[in-house]
Amino acid sequence: MEPSETSAQADETVTVNLFVNGEPRQLQVTSNVVLLDALRDELHLTGTKKGCDHGQCGACTVHVEGKAINSCLRLAVMCEGQHITTVEGLARNGELHPVQRAFLDHDAYQCGYCTPGQMMSAAALLEDDRIAADDASVREAMSGNICRCGAYKNILEAVQDARQVMVSGTEGRS
Amino acid sequence: MDTQVIGHRTPRVDGENKLTGRADYTTDWYVDNMLHGYPVPASISHGTLEALDIEPVLAMPGVVAVYHHGNFPKLYRSPSSQAHQDQVSEVRLPFEDERIHYDGQYVAMVVAERYEQARAAAHALQARYHQDSGARPGLLETREDGRPLESEGGLRGDPDSAYERAPVKIDHVYAIAPESHMQMEMHATLAQWRDDRLIVHESTQGVVYQHKAMARIFDMPEEKVEVISHYIGSGFGNKLFMWPHAVATAAAARELGRPVKTVLSRQQDMASGGNRPASRQRLRLAADEQGRLLSMRHDSTTETSFVHPYVDSVGTPTLNLYACDNAAISHHLLEVNHGTPCPMRAPGEVSGIYALECAMDELAIALDMDPLELRRRNYSYEDPTKGLPWSSKHLDTCYDSAARRFGWERRDPRVGSMREGDEILGWGMATSSWTAGRQPCMARVELRADGTVMAACGTQDIGTGTYTVVAQTVAELTGVPLDRVEVRLGESSLPAGPLSGGSMATATTLPAVAAAVRAAIDELKEVATDEDAPFTGADPDGLAFRDGALADEQGKRVAFDDLLSGQKLGSVSGDGQAAPGDEQNQYSFRSFGAHFVEVRWDPGISRLCVSRVVSSIDIGRAVNPVTARNQVEGAIVMGIGMGLFEKLDYDPRDARLINNNYSDYIVTSHADMPEIDVELLDNPDYAFNEFGARGVGEIGLTGIAPAIANAIYHATGKRIRDLPITIEKLMEP
Amino acid sequence: MRTFAYRTADDVTQAVTTHGADDQVAYVAGGTTLLDLVKLDVMRPTQLVDINRLPLGEVETLDDGRLRIGATVTNTELAHHPEVKARYPLLSQALLAGASTQLRNMATTAGNIMQRTRCPYYRDASAACNRREPGSGCDAMHGINRMHAVLGVSDQCIATHPSDMCIAMAAIGATLTLEGPDGKREIAFNDFHRLPGDQPEKEHELRPGELITYITLDTPIEGAGAYYLKLRDRASYEFALASAGALVSIQDGVIHEARLALGGVATKPWRSHEAEQALHNQPAAVSTFEMAAEAAMQDAVPHEHNAFKIPLARQAIVRALREACKDAENANEPR
Incomplete structure (x- = not known):
């Protein structure tokens, strides 16, 4: 779908059409609303968290057009026509995503507040063959997600475990 | 069992x-008709609010109200009693008067229909201040020592004369910069009044405490107040006791007859939502030639704000970690123009153990003795402060096991002796401990x-x-x-x-x-x-x-x-x-452990990293070994931050907080995580309770920073006594 | 975050026309700097022009061998682009040393060039800052200035340029294509950013309403080794205390051509011609690198908390040169 031209005056509410977790959704927002707040306040998709509001912690990570981004630094109006995946869209048909499964198995969290962002980053990096599979590369690629509880060891194990599942899953299908 | x-x-x-x-954190709650609160922080740290230009802000889109000293309803202070479980983090009520005691103190709160509207209005609100001269900067920026606190003192034997007579002694001052909890979920409150009942969703570590404190402050029967906190984006101590944002939010909701939700910004959270206070600690240790401790003195000063006398009891570990007949601790408290401090993970003890365990390392060097051996020679078989046996102490097993797994026997004690390419390895260790309550x-x-x-x-x-x-x-x-x-x-x-x-x-x-x-x-x-x-x-x-x-x-x-x-x-x-019952009169309860740390120092580029941590921790029975181990591993990660990165930077000229965000306040990132090997001993402490569990949240953090500092000395020959150990300190000649 | 109007544009002409010469209007692409600063009330645009739909998302090799990068190519795409990895590894390394995966996925090439300083006083709307508010003073000068610059400073401003990508570009050499109300023009990358001098608010040579449309990298140095070294407090996701980007070509053990640029220590992406001169025709040896490091930092001016950056930058230079030389030797070895 070709995005339509968007034009909004200050204080004016505009309509933004996007696809969230595969569903077409419509937002009524002013131009200063960021995607993070739109997802939470307008769509009540509260799995995506705010930890800093300045791209400094990664708790708000979502996928826009398949790429992991900080939703706190993207205006909702800039997402017209785009496909967005949040943590609520990771599981399919009631089945946890391999990353979710691995986070559960490896206790890759404590308080759970950074976890949606961690998993969105993990899910993206596992689909990105430009990021090497070794531990050091994964740790670097995951460093945009702060876990103040410090569960990095288990997060790393979970990511690498999910990789095995996803690889074997792919092989199973081929 | x-x-x-x-x-x-x-x-x-x-x-x-x-x-x-699906987990419903406080910030995730939305209710019908809900308004958004956004506090307005002071931009000075010491002075008086002279004027607020309210009218233009009230005219902004969506703005419903602006609360401030001039129109905030009269409320009551909570007695803030731990015994009565109504303790609060700051006894001063929001907008109580027009005095400003710290940068970030709320001078107003905007309430608006939408979050963006509240934030825009808060930014637009013009305040005029009279700034007083002489804002007191942080403890570590001043030579002042504050007032003595007799209640925090402790003495046994005659440490002064023992020190004088002893053949080997050290006397050093250690300092720890103020730290921020940096819990991922900022402080947040959703307050609703239904009929005459107050229902509060709060990201809190104590629903019972906040419940009672709210009842006191709003002068209500306790049964008319409810506090809910199903999921908490962690706290590390700064969500134990209520902060003023919750009071302001509940009051606004009552005045407006609508639910109000306030989520602090990260900047506000860091300025006014608690911190670990700076400490300055003088350690004097003396031993005989065999390394037996003859005297221990630990004199500490911590800081607090001008609105709440929080005391971080840093000296206590010195009274009970090792066997020594002569020991004394003292404490001073200094008010500074910073936001109010509060407990932060292993409050007091993690700071005190830092100083003590560095001092023990320095004593070992003065004795030309292996630092682990020095600890073994001063092993305490009973609690020296209470004269009671430890209920279940297996620190010796922790030392043995962690040292073996770490490879401590291969340590060459000579400074800078263990090289690998561009890097020098440094190996250090420290004891960890936390009381079991x-x-x-x-x-x-x-x-x-x-x-x-x-x-x-x-x-x-x-x-x-x-x-x-x-x-x-x-x-x-x-x-x-x-x-x-x-x-x-x-x-x-x-x-x-x-x-x-x-x-x-x-x-x-x-x-x-x-x-x-x-x-x-x-x-x-x-x-x-x-x-x-x-x-x-x-x-x-x-x-x-x-x-x-x-x-x-x-x-x-x-x-x-x-x-x-x-x-x-x-x-x-x-x-x-x-x-707890009579067992409290028969035993003393405490957990112990040991951390062994490897650092890698690349002197050619002044780069230091913690590469390996091996720990053995005895917490009694680990009810869930998965989550318990995660606690210790996470504490190690946090301890690396304490050792190397974390410092709240207040400008000493005006006591304003400079690094109030997740970018400039450095916490440990994923890439900083070392190789971690944690062992939890499984020795159920049935004297403590029927499950034998002593708790695990704090202990892992204690001992990490000193083990790092001791490893750094081993690698570099530099004894850095001020945390965090940043690059410029490592570069000093 | 205050309110602002928002407009999209489909091509450069439309974007420039929509923007006009109004200094209250801002272009937005990745938004990672702009929205950060708008939220802090440091930038207060009345209107944004979204340039993400402009056809500036391609990387292409020109006939003369130079690489032309569209303004809205993201840092991630650029870092992993096969041509960049093969011919401009310094740029790839520098990009990947910056920010986080998520930010690199958002941040664009032109946006990175337009990145603002991380000076905490600049970022605090209530502090004195000549860069943000000309004539208001500089709280950093006698405040907490650990992160601040030691090169290119003035008595008005000591704020550091924070980019990693720009350090690589300064070393490689590049040309920016600008388009604005008065038409199209080009400017050398190293002339684009300005020293603070007595006008720190003028950070660059963009005229009102001008847009960076392309960044064209110079042809790479034949057979050069490359190394970007970033020194910082923690291992990732942090701005540099000091960084060095080095390109070195060696013939018979002698440095034939060298480029050196520094980050984290200067008020703009800092190309060190002094160091390059010291390296030219000298043996590829540590003593040479140390002389270059001395030369690079000889005019450095420390303030209260950042004096360590001078020796730290020297160390970064020496190590980056050593590694770049190793890289050059490896590249020259028969495969």
Whole structure:
């Protein structure tokens, strides 16, 4: 779908059409609303968290057009026509995503507040063959997600475990 | 105790909620007609608010109200008593007067229909201040020492003369910069008034405390206040006791007759939501030539704000970590124009152990002795402060095991001697320790006709795994599988439970839950022996409850759900309570452990990293080894931040906080994580409670920073006594 | 975050026309700097012009061998682009050393060039800052200035340029294509950013309403080794205390051509011609690198908390040169 031209005056509410977790959704927002707040306040998709509001912690990570981004630094109006995946869209048909499964198995969290962002980053990096599979590369690629509880060891194990599942899953299908 | 569930690896029962976005953190609550509050922070740290230009802001889109000193309703201060569980983080009420005591103190709160509107209006609100000269900068920026606190002192023997006579001694000053909790979820409140009831969702480590404090402040009967906190984006101590944003939010909701939600910005959270205060500590240790401690003196100063006298008790470990007949601690408190400090993970002790364990390393070097050997020679077999035996101390095993796994015997003690390419390895160690505390607690358990069991307690799970250990306890004692156990926490209307703090929640909560399980089973037995019941006429005491069923000695067995259904009962319930008892007069309870740390120092580029940490920690029984180990591993990660990165930077000229964000305040990132090997000893401490568990939240953090500092000395020859150990300190000649 | 109007544009002409010469209007692409600063009330645009739909998302090799990068190519795409990895590894390394995966996925090439300083006083709307508010003073000068610059400073401003990508570009050499109300023009990358001098608010040579449309990298140095070294407090996701980007070509053990640029220590992406001169025709040896490091930092001016950056930058230079030389030797070895 070709995005339509968007034009909004200050204080004016505009309509933004996007696809969230595969569903077409419509937002009524002013131009200063960021995607993070739109997802939470307008769509009540509260799995995506705010930890800093300045791209400094990664708790708000979502996928826009398949790429992991900080939703706190993207205006909702800039997402017209785009496909967005949040943590609520990771599981399919009631089945946890391999990353979710691995986070559960490896206790890759404590308080759970950074976890949606961690998993969105993990899910993206596992689909990105430009990021090497070794531990050091994964740790670097995951460093945009702060876990103040410090569960990095288990997060790393979970990511690498999910990789095995996803690889074997792919092989199973081929 | 042979167990089926307790002590076994158990995935979190709340895990799926956290992994799917369903977990309802305070910030996730939206209710009809809800307004958004946004505090306006002062931009000076010392002075008076002279004027606020309210009118233009009231005219902005969506703005409903602006609260400030001129129009804020009259409320009452909470007595802030720990004994009465109404303690607050800052006794001063919001907007109480026009004095400004720290940068970020709220001078107003905007309330608007939408979040963006509230934020825009808060930014637009013009304030005029009279700035007083002489804002007192942080403790470490001044030579002032504040006032002595006799209550924080301690003395045994005659440490002064022992010190004078001793052949080997050290005397050094250590300092720790103020730190920020940086919990991922900022402080947040949603307040609603329904009729004359106040319902508050708060990201809190203590629903019971906030419940009572709110009742005092709004002068209400306790039963008319409810505080809810189902999921908490952690706290590390700064969510133990209520902060002014919650009071301002509840008051605004009452005045406006609409629910109000306030989520602090990260900047506000860091400026006014608590911090670990800076400390300056002088350690004087003396020993004989064999390394036996003859004298220990620990004189500390910590800072607090001008509005709340928070004391971080840093000296206490010096009185009980090692055997020494002559020991003394003293404490001074200095008010500074910073936001109010509060407990932060292992409050006091982590700071004190830092200084003590660095000093022990320096003493070992003065003695030309292996630092581990020095600790062994001063092993305390009883608590020197109480004269009571330790309930269960296995620190020697921790030393042995961690040293072996680390490879300590291969350590070349000569500074800078262990090279690998561009890098020099440094190996250091430290003891870790945290007191084992327990509080009175109540709980309720229901056996239900649908085959589920519900356990409820007014404590909360801040990420340590409380939901799971409560479920494990119920499953263990009833034989009902975990997926049929429902745990309800985080509501002040539930039977009163403990703060999630001080590593006390597990040891406090589980015995009460166990008592409630037994009470519920007793109730079930009464029902079972009623007329027209399966065990009519039987002696209830002759029935046993196993694997979810009641059985008599003849082998007759009825599942509890069948029994309840047959009796047309939806459920039976039991109330339980538990409290520490006489064991407190027989033993002293404390956890111990040891950390061994490897750093890698590349002097060519002044780059230092922690590459390896090996730890053995004795916490009694780990009720859930998965979540318990995670606590220690996470504490190691946090300890690296404390050792190398973390410092709240206040501009000494005006005491304003400069690095109030997640970018400029550096915490440990994923790439900084070392290789971590944590062993939890499994020595149940049954003297402490029936499950043998002492708690695990704090201990892992203690000892990490000094082990790093000691390893750095071994690598570089530089003894850096001020935390954090940043690059410029390492570069000093 | 205050309110602002928002407009999209489909091509450069439309974007420039929509923007006009109004200094209250801002272009937005990745938004990672702009929205950060708008939220802090440091930038207060009345209107944004979204340039993400402009056809500036391609990387292409020109006939003369130079690489032309569209303004809205993201840092991630650029870092992993096969041509960049093969011919401009320094740029790839520098990009990947910056920010986080998520930010690199958002941040664009032109946006990175337009990145603002991380000076905390600049980022605090209530502090004195000549860069943000000309004439208001500089709280950093006698405040907490650990992160601040030691090269290119003035008595008005000591704020550091924070980019990693720009350090690589300064070393490689590049040309920016600008388009604005008065038409199209080109400017050398190293002339684009300005020293603070007595006008720190003028950070660059963009005229009102001008847009960076392309960045064209110079042809790479034949056979050069490359190394970007970033020194910082923690291992990732942090701005540099000092960084060095080095390109070195060696013939018979002698440095034939060298480029050196520094980050984290200067008020703009800092190309060190002094160091390059010291390296030219000298043996590829540590003593040479140390002389170059001395030369690079000879005019450095420390303030209260950042004096360590001078020796730290020297160390970064020496190590980056050593590694770049190793890289050059490896590249020259027969495969």
